[in-house]
Amino acid sequence: MRLADLGERSGVPLATVKYYLREGLLPPGQRVNATQAEYDESHLRRLRLVRAMIQVGRLPVATVREVLAHVDDESLGTSIRLGAALWALPHSAGGPEKETGPAAEPGQADPARAAADALVGELLAELGWDAAREIGGLSPAHRALVTALATLHRLGYEFTAADLLPYARTMEQAAEHDLDRMEQLPDIRARIEYAVAGAVLFEPVLLNLRRIAQAEQSSRRYGI
Amino acid sequence: MRLADLGERSGVPLATVKYYLREGLLPPGQRVNATQAEYDESHLRRLRLVRAMIQVGRLPVATVREVLAHVDDESLGTSIRLGAALWALPHSAGGPEKETGPAAEPGQADPARAAADALVGELLAELGWDAAREIGGLSPAHRALVTALATLHRLGYEFTAADLLPYARTMEQAAEHDLDRMEQLPDIRARIEYAVAGAVLFEPVLLNLRRIAQAEQSSRRYGI
Numbered sequence: 001m002r003l004a005d006l007g008e009r010s011g012v013p014l015a016t017v018k019y020y021l022r023e024g025l026l027p028p029g030q031r032v033n034a035t036q037a038e039y040d041e042s043h044l045r046r047l048r049l050v051r052a053m054i055q056v057g058r059l060p061v062a063t064v065r066e067v068l069a070h071v072d073d074e075s076l077g078t079s080i081r082l083g084a085a086l087w088a089l090p091h092s093a094g095g096p097e098k099e100t101g102p103a104a105e106p107g108q109a110d111p112a113r114a115a116a117d118a119l120v121g122e123l124l125a126e127l128g129w130d131a132a133r134e135i136g137g138l139s140p141a142h143r144a145l146v147t148a149l150a151t152l153h154r155l156g157y158e159f160t161a162a163d164l165l166p167y168a169r170t171m172e173q174a175a176e177h178d179l180d181r182m183e184q185l186p187d188i189r190a191r192i193e194y195a196v197a198g199a200v201l202f203e204p205v206l207l208n209l210r211r212i213a214q215a216e217q218s219s220r221r222y223g224i
Numbered sequence: 225m226r227l228a229d230l231g232e233r234s235g236v237p238l239a240t241v242k243y244y245l246r247e248g249l250l251p252p253g254q255r256v257n258a259t260q261a262e263y264d265e266s267h268l269r270r271l272r273l274v275r276a277m278i279q280v281g282r283l284p285v286a287t288v289r290e291v292l293a294h295v296d297d298e299s300l301g302t303s304i305r306l307g308a309a310l311w312a313l314p315h316s317a318g319g320p321e322k323e324t325g326p327a328a329e330p331g332q333a334d335p336a337r338a339a340a341d342a343l344v345g346e347l348l349a350e351l352g353w354d355a356a357r358e359i360g361g362l363s364p365a366h367r368a369l370v371t372a373l374a375t376l377h378r379l380g381y382e383f384t385a386a387d388l389l390p391y392a393r394t395m396e397q398a399a400e401h402d403l404d405r406m407e408q409l410p411d412i413r414a415r416i417e418y419a420v421a422g423a424v425l426f427e428p429v430l431l432n433l434r435r436i437a438q439a440e441q442s443s444r445r446y447g448i
Contacts, residue, residue: 131443219355
């Protein structure tokens with residue numbers, strides 16, 4: 001298809017498509033003559049992904065470029081390629097990675113963070129998530145989880161590994177569905193693009209399903 | 225305990241505690257003489273909740289006040305009181321509620337939103353979440369879910385009710401754990417405060433557990 005068709009089929013304004021091309025977020029089409037190029041389904045898929053990251057995920061162009069570099073890196077094994085693309089995305093911890101204020105003197109140990117770190121280690125051991133244990137704090141999701149639990153701890157909300165275990169098991173099921181769905185796609189690149197889009201776009205779906213489920217459970221237990 | 229002890233036990237600076245008192249976010253203590261008041265465990269719990277909403281949830285003071293008014297409204301049934309407090313919290317939909325740009329002419333129907341609305345209706349029917357169906361679009365979580373799915377639809381990511389069903393079931397389990405944990409607390413007010421804190425503070429825990437579970441699943445399926 002021509003550039004104008006790509007814009008029309010994706011619903012992305014033509015000026016924006018051209019900007020993504022210039023910024024290298026969208027690979028160039030196949031030249032057919034001096035002034036025209038041909039684009040295919042892979043361009044359409046990539047365009048939608050870029051649009052999702054920028055418009056919905058509000059990611060800066062530099063981050064989008066970094067994520068896509070991992071998506072396109074065929075020298076990596078599938079798991080590392082997928083991991084690298086997802087790691088380049090922002091991770092919300094609901095708070096700063098380091099405590100600020102008087103408790104955060106340089107060189108001073110942060111007891112809330114140390115406790116949260118031990119808690120995550122214990123949880124992963126009980127879950128038998130051996131790859132996740134091995135990767136440990138190298139993973140931004142691991143670090144963000146420790147930060148979130150340290151914040152909860154500082155605010156006086158205490159959790160044990162046993163408290164967190166059922167939540168981790170439900171998220172394990174969600175991750176299995178994620179990968180099952182991903183594996184329906186034809187090739188590795190499309191699968192990794194799908195995983196990135198899912199990380200950016202699907203989190204509000206999950207969180208709002210949880211809130212609706214809470215309201216449903218509450219109505220069943222206590223009446224409307 | 226005295227005001228200074230309340231600050232120390234909560235880790236909240238005294239000037240901040242005084243500000244919360246002035247703003248009515250923390251109820252006044254029991255007067256013991258002209259210059260001193262006595263505070264108890266319920267003040268400590270409330271102070272932590274206010275701190276969590278403002279510091280972690282980054283909620284404006286007006287929103288915190290509205291949420292707390294519902295928490296404290298003893299005229300309401302438990303389910304409505306809980307629901308009202310949670311409804312006053314912000315809901316992330318990962319995008320604007322209405323489509324902007326040329327497709328959003330006033331008076332024009334939004335087909336993506338209509339499709340998403342029908343999809344959520346079908347999903348809730350299949351789940352048998354009858355209270356949630358009855359409440360419907362009155363619930364901000366319901367509206368935010370419709371918005372998130374409409375955004376996915378516009379970007380070319382299509383879901384059916386069957387696709388969403390396993391995710392909704394996992395979130396149903398998470399909500400059951402939420403309410404089981406909440407019911408371990410002694411009184412209604414403490415339970416509702418716990419639910420509000422959970423909505424603000426626990427979402428990053430869930431989302432990062434999902435990312436870690438994805439990495440674990442990916443390593444198991446494709447090797448590290």
